[in-house]
Amino acid sequence: METSPDAPKPTAKDIAAKFRDEINSGKREPGARLPAARHLAKELGVQLMTVQNAYGHLRDEGLVLSQQGRGTFVRNPSAPLGTEPGSSPAFTALAQELNTIHGALQLLGERLDRLERIVGGETPPAR
Incomplete structure (x- = not known):
C-alpha cells in the first residue's frame, strides 16, 4: 500500500483486502501477528478506527483472531471456527x-435407523 502524501488514503476495505490476500497466499502464516492497529494507522495516515474496522472485517471472516492486550493474529484454518480465544462473537x-x-441431526439419524430396522423386519400383509 502506498504511503506517500499524495496517494489516496486506504479505506478499511482496502486494508482488509491487502491482509486477506497476504493470508490467502500464505505470505502471513497462522499465528503471525498483524501490525498493531495504532502503528499501522499512523504509518498509513488513516484514523485508528479505519484499521480497527479492517481488522474487524477479517475477524468476522474468520481469518484473524484478536486478543485483548496481545494483538491480532492470523487464525489457524484447521481449528474449528469459534473455538479459539479471540474468535469473533458471531462465529x-x-x-x-x-x-x-449437529447433535439433533445425529439423534434423528439414529431414530431413522431404528425405524428402518423395524419396518424392514416386517413382512407385508398377505392379500
Missing part, C-alpha cells in the same frame, strides 16, 4: 448453534 455463536444442530 462463536454460530459454532454453538451448529453443534446443537
Whole structure:
C-alpha cells in the first residue's frame, strides 16, 4: 500500500483486502501477528478506527483472531471456527448453534435407523 502524501488514503476495505490476500497466499502464516492497529494507522495516515474496522472485517471472516492486550493474529484454518480465544462473537455463536444442530441431526439419524430396522423386519400383509 502506498504511503506517500499524495496517494489516496486506504479505506478499511482496502486494508482488509491487502491482509486477506497476504493470508490467502500464505505470505502471513497462522499465528503471525498483524501490525498493531495504532502503528499501522499512523504509518498509513488513516484514523485508528479505519484499521480497527479492517481488522474487524477479517475477524468476522474468520481469518484473524484478536486478543485483548496481545494483538491480532492470523487464525489457524484447521481449528474449528469459534473455538479459539479471540474468535469473533458471531462465529462463536454460530459454532454453538451448529453443534446443537449437529447433535439433533445425529439423534434423528439414529431414530431413522431404528425405524428402518423395524419396518424392514416386517413382512407385508398377505392379500
